[in-house]
Amino acid sequence: MRKTALALLLALAVSAAAAARPAEAATDLTRWQVVIQGNPAGVMARRVDPENPAAETWTFTFNDRGRGPELTTRMVLGEDGLPVSVETTGHDYYKVPVDERFTRTLGEDGARATWQGSNESGEKELEGPAVYLSYETAAAELALLARALRREPDGRIALLPEGEASLQSTQMVEVGEGERRRRLTRVAIGGLGFSPDSVWLEEDGSYFGNAGTWFSIVPEGWEGVLDTLIGAEERADEAWAAGLAARLAHRPEGPVALVGAAVFDPRTGEVLPGRTVVIEGERIAAVGPDGEVAVPEGATRIDAAGKTVLPGLWDMHTHLGEVDGVLQLAAGVTSVRDLANDVEQVTGFREAWDSGEGLGPRVILAGFMDGPGPFAGPTKALVSTEAEALPWIERYHELGYEQIKVYSSLDPALLPAIAKAAHERGMRLSGHVPQGITASRAVELGFDELQHVNFLFLNFWGDAGIDTRTPARFTEVAARAAGMDLSSAEVQRFVRLLAEKEIEVDVTIATFEGLFLGRPGEVSPGYRGVVDRFPAQVRRRFLGGGLQPPEGMDETYRESYRRMVEMVGVLHRAGVPLLAGTDDLAGFALHRELELYTEAGIPAPEALRIATLDAARVTGRADRLGTVEPGKLADLIVVAGNPAEEISDIRNVELTIKGGTLYKTAELYEAVGIRP
Numbered sequence: 001m002r003k004t005a006l007a008l009l010l011a012l013a014v015s016a017a018a019a020a021r022p023a024e025a026a027t028d029l030t031r032w033q034v035v036i037q038g039n040p041a042g043v044m045a046r047r048v049d050p051e052n053p054a055a056e057t058w059t060f061t062f063n064d065r066g067r068g069p070e071l072t073t074r075m076v077l078g079e080d081g082l083p084v085s086v087e088t089t090g091h092d093y094y095k096v097p098v099d100e101r102f103t104r105t106l107g108e109d110g111a112r113a114t115w116q117g118s119n120e121s122g123e124k125e126l127e128g129p130a131v132y133l134s135y136e137t138a139a140a141e142l143a144l145l146a147r148a149l150r151r152e153p154d155g156r157i158a159l160l161p162e163g164e165a166s167l168q169s170t171q172m173v174e175v176g177e178g179e180r181r182r183r184l185t186r187v188a189i190g191g192l193g194f195s196p197d198s199v200w201l202e203e204d205g206s207y208f209g210n211a212g213t214w215f216s217i218v219p220e221g222w223e224g225v226l227d228t229l230i231g232a233e234e235r236a237d238e239a240w241a242a243g244l245a246a247r248l249a250h251r252p253e254g255p256v257a258l259v260g261a262a263v264f265d266p267r268t269g270e271v272l273p274g275r276t277v278v279i280e281g282e283r284i285a286a287v288g289p290d291g292e293v294a295v296p297e298g299a300t301r302i303d304a305a306g307k308t309v310l311p312g313l314w315d316m317h318t319h320l321g322e323v324d325g326v327l328q329l330a331a332g333v334t335s336v337r338d339l340a341n342d343v344e345q346v347t348g349f350r351e352a353w354d355s356g357e358g359l360g361p362r363v364i365l366a367g368f369m370d371g372p373g374p375f376a377g378p379t380k381a382l383v384s385t386e387a388e389a390l391p392w393i394e395r396y397h398e399l400g401y402e403q404i405k406v407y408s409s410l411d412p413a414l415l416p417a418i419a420k421a422a423h424e425r426g427m428r429l430s431g432h433v434p435q436g437i438t439a440s441r442a443v444e445l446g447f448d449e450l451q452h453v454n455f456l457f458l459n460f461w462g463d464a465g466i467d468t469r470t471p472a473r474f475t476e477v478a479a480r481a482a483g484m485d486l487s488s489a490e491v492q493r494f495v496r497l498l499a500e501k502e503i504e505v506d507v508t509i510a511t512f513e514g515l516f517l518g519r520p521g522e523v524s525p526g527y528r529g530v531v532d533r534f535p536a537q538v539r540r541r542f543l544g545g546g547l548q549p550p551e552g553m554d555e556t557y558r559e560s561y562r563r564m565v566e567m568v569g570v571l572h573r574a575g576v577p578l579l580a581g582t583d584d585l586a587g588f589a590l591h592r593e594l595e596l597y598t599e600a601g602i603p604a605p606e607a608l609r610i611a612t613l614d615a616a617r618v619t620g621r622a623d624r625l626g627t628v629e630p631g632k633l634a635d636l637i638v639v640a641g642n643p644a645e646e647i648s649d650i651r652n653v654e655l656t657i658k659g660g661t662l663y664k665t666a667e668l669y670e671a672v673g674i675r676p
Contacts (some may be wrong), residue, residue: 038380097548257302514546
């Protein structure tokens with residue numbers, strides 16, 4: 001299945017890196033190409049021990065903007081085709097050391113599995129077939145799992161350390177020509193994530209590859225078949241999403257009346273009790289005190305006593321995948337802005353979600369653009385000259401994109417021309433601050449908006465030689481921000497610049513909580529309250545931690561994060577417009593983002609305004625979205641409690657309404673394996 005950026009980071013090895021060939025298979029195919037957005041990014045290889053065909057060694061590495069794993073997995077298979085030992089060493093996506101081991105032994109009392117790593121350890125008596133998925137999943141494991149599932153009569157098998165996998169579907173596809181023609185099988189597996197994961201196998205059950213618009217693994221020399229495989233993946237995704245939409249989108253035959261509700265008004269910050277909200281078709285028809293607003297005959301009445309009705313939430317920084325549509329609606333997010341994605345994929349989401357053929361919020365698009373080089377972003381729009389950049393801007397504009405987002409490797413000399421072309425077309429310009437300039441300079445060169453609060457801190461170290469194309473844009477802030485005086489004249493001067501020029505800042509503070517405070521074996525603070533509701537294998541991914549502080553720097557990293565939260569409050573009090581974006585797990589991360597705003601000193605009603613009316617204003621949609629009033633589109637949420645008093649009540653969304661269609665949160669979460 002297609003995945004968001006964050007889901008990919010959490011599961012790069014779980015699905016994309018998984019690969020295997022059975023011990024008895026030929027060993028002529030030993031190398032695979034890792035491809036990101038159509039560009040070669042790394043290599044995977046398999047070697048079978050000539051003296052022990054049951055022993056395999058897999059290596060896996062790729063470069064994603066200076067990030068990426070380098071892993072070696074040594075595996076020995078048992079007679080049943082499943083591992084009896086797995087050892088994985090190297091480093092993970094964020095360069096954190098990996099040393100993980102699994103063994104399966106058979107004794108007088110039966111089989112026992114034991115696993116040990118920096119994130120988790122344990123052991124379990126085995127009552128039947130079970131498949132262990134390493135935290136940094138061994139290269140062979142997903143294909144081994146697929147074969148094991150196909151052998152089981154009911155298509156189900158226990159997972160270790162916990163959970164159960166299920167065989168969802170299989171699909172045959174022929175690729176290649178002549179003697180280079182192969183019959184491949186796509187195996188979809190449930191129980192690993194919020195949606196089925198897939199792997200491509202050859203006729204003998206050996207691993208062929210994985211395919212996706214963002215990330216693929218394909219045998220060297222077979223890169224030309226990726227379009228075929230990606231097309232099959234997309235059709236499978238669309239069928240999965242259409243099935244959910246048919247079951248979970250409730251379209252009333254007549255009007256709907258929410259009765260007894262408290263209604264939040266983001267313009268004033270007030271919560272008005274005892275209100276009736278009438279919806280007819282896709283719009284709000286009436287709002288007023290109970291008893292004074294007529295409920296149309298035959299209307300569907302919904303008792304909202306003790307609950308708060310708010311405008312639908314906005315997430316202004318997403319990278320959408322198919323399952324994100326479900327997660328966003330379940331969390332009350334009815335509008336999002338996608339800030340970098342595959343063009344065909346994301347425009348397909350927008351069309352399907354607008355038409356109701358799929359489940360998801362309204363989508364506003366930003367066209368992504370970077371410069372070529374070793375740290376280039378995951379995009380096909382890699383430009384070095386004005387002549388290369390301008391056609392991309394025009395293409396994005398023709399497709400209905402409303403913004404251009406540039407990235408860290410872009411030549412800053414191109415910014416004036418890019419800004420001019422974007423602004424002439426009514427498009428905004430934002431992004432990462434390109435390497436070699438500061439945030440202040442980016443504003444001078446035409447930025448309307450800045451992404452990520454870390455770039456605000458980097459603004460003050462422009463002469464420090466920090467290569468912001470690399471993970472240094474995280475680690476240097478983690479090491480230095482603790483010492484920043486946010487009341488200093490230098491900081492205040494910069495903040496005034498942002499306020500005077502009305503530069504929006506998309507701070508994504510929740511993302512940095514996980515990066516700076518996450519530690520191996522612990523769930524990041526932002527997810528501790530919800531992760532136990534997730535599928536078992538998803539829960540495990542939240543034990544990986546974030547950036548690993550160097551020895552003696554743990555408290556510095558924590559203090560740097562506190563300074564980042566403090567900066568959010570400084571910006572707000574100075575009148576710098578904030579945008580509620582996450583760049584993180586769909587739905588849940590926005591709730592945490594708003595909680596962190598209140599920790600920064602922003603009153604809860606103002607945090608809610610940022611995520612509703614302010615977002616509608618910035619995107620030019622305040623005439624039809626952002627408040628609960630007659631004539632506007634019926635994008636509303638019903639929340640148990642009052643988040644204007646206690647911001648964490650925003651987690652208690654019970655009903656989301658988008659354009660008059662009703663979505664029950666409990667049903668949406670159940671469909672993707674999340675407990676209410």
